[in-house]
Amino acid sequence: MSVLKELERASLSPTKDLDPSHHPMDDYLRMDRMPHIWCPTCGIGVSVNCFAKAIEKAQIPLDEICVVSGIGCTGRVAGYMKVDSFHTTHGRAIPFATGLKLANPKLKVVVISGDGDLMAIGGNHFISAARRNIDITVICVNNFNYAMTGGQLASTTPEGSVLSTSPFGSFEAPFNLPFLAESVGAVYVARWTSLHIYNQTNAMVEALKKPGFTFIEILAPCPTIFERQQKFGDGLDRLRWYCDNSIIRHGADTHDVDIKLHDPVIVGKFVDKERPTYLDAMNTHFRNRFGDKYKDYEG
């Protein structure tokens, strides 16, 4: 429980010797856009903080990194990050990011979006970009529902969940995202919850540094809809639940990490492997095919 206590203490008594004119996130967030739209105890803000920390830890210049989001609650992340950021159409953040990255391979391109956006309407783009091993990082904040539209059934909703379009409980089998990501070729796959801020941040650092299609799933509380509808309490209650019910199992077989509504969740780093990125494969292939006539594509 120590992490949780620390979180609670920090929120109750902010450190006194901080310079009030400078917020530690000033360099990373568009403070002129605050307050943000997210609900109190929503997990998305946690991931935004972790991501900012990860950029710092990975020592990526802010002029080189860009964030692409789709539509939805997590889709708003791009709008708050003080980097070149793109708020695209529903489900299409990944192909936009693909174009951005392939047109200028020097950019560090990160997609941050929600489960509905990336996996349902954007599912084809997700599997295709992973298959090609496009050198981007995809961070999926999974809150198990379409929250911005008022809480509808998603492709990630655990069976039995009550939502506005599954009023009698969902009976669909949800995606197991790490399994999906691994099976289509992602070179890095991890899952953490909003409770695991250090692990989440470190996973982001690892993913940012690793060439290829890297994927992180973050299980995030949705206090206003998902948690309330399932009678799980608020976001903090959900974090307490994750604290008691998260099993860290690095290298777990992703086949076994599917999520059931009331069962403990398996978190950790599941996949970390090597595979040539799309551009590396292309350049190698054309060099072999055309010899010296071919000049490596660099944007």
Place this chain on the structure above:
Amino acid sequence: MDGDHACCEGALAAGCRFVAGYPITPSTEVVERFSRRAPMVPGAFFIQMEDELAASIAIQGAVWAGKKAMTVTSGPGFSLMMEHIGLAVMAEVPCVFVDVQRGGPSTGLPTLPGQADMMQARWGSHGDYEIIAICPNSPQECFDLTIDAFNLAEQYRVPVMFMMDECVGHMMERVIIPEADTIEVTPRRYTKLPPGEYLPYKPGEDLVPEMFKTGDGYRLHITGLTHDYQGYPVMSAEVQEQLVRRLVDKIRLNAPKIWRYEETAVEDAEVVVIAYGITSRVAVEAVAMARKEGIKVGMMRLIVVWPFPEDRIFELASQGKGLVVAEMNYGQVFYEVDRCARGRAPVVLAGHGGGTVHNVEAIVEKIREAHKCRS
């Protein structure tokens, strides 16, 4: 070479260095050629995406990274791209959408011509907006006008619809490709202001804002939501009015500079045939036949169809000339001509659903009809 290949060469000549495509008849030859050419053209890149939704937004990512980019499709794929034509309009992304039209609706006639996507090109995406649409009628024009399409896209920061048809796409003709240094290419309108001073959606005098390039330190936000000068989302009727009115006006108010059409024997004509794309070549025959019959008939070929040359159509109608609109649909540009004629002259449609070019006699018949209505 055929029109599809000429379009690809025109794109390369215009500086297009990024094509994302998805195979669809009868447009595939454009991307096939680009995929062959790209490895040997410095900075050129081709990718075949997983669908047209992906292709039409990958090009926009590439544009923000500094490339000139296009995607290529036909009717069914064009339908899927509507979402991103809207994004390109809203975020003002200069790019080119090539639609080699075939017969529709739905899967329709994959290998046969159509001209029924004209209204879709104009307003197929939701919301209100204006775009530019160009209709070539020969492989040479597929080359020349593709360059113009890219130039107009850059000039007005707007997606340009390059509306070919199956006949023009697959037609083999001699294409003259001029020396590269004689080709006029409009560069991207990048801001000269430093980060901090530059506002990405503050328009210039011609209502077009200047661009920035990702990675140049501007750290700005681009969204498909209604946004203010800074690019930040604002949900209000006032900002909507300011933004969307400008998006419409930057084309409407500049329309006289964008309009392009070709007129033949219009001066003394009592009837004018209005046509575009492959149909304009059939219409030439019809005009010649009708002239032999003694009907004074001329021809107006639309090259830029959107924005529509409203003033010129009104002028022709005001002179009492009967107007015949020949197109492969049951009335799309026809209704625009009818609107612009404002009841001053008879407007007759020579239309059919596509699958083959017009029967010349069918157009002549409509010329006679218009002539009769007039007298």
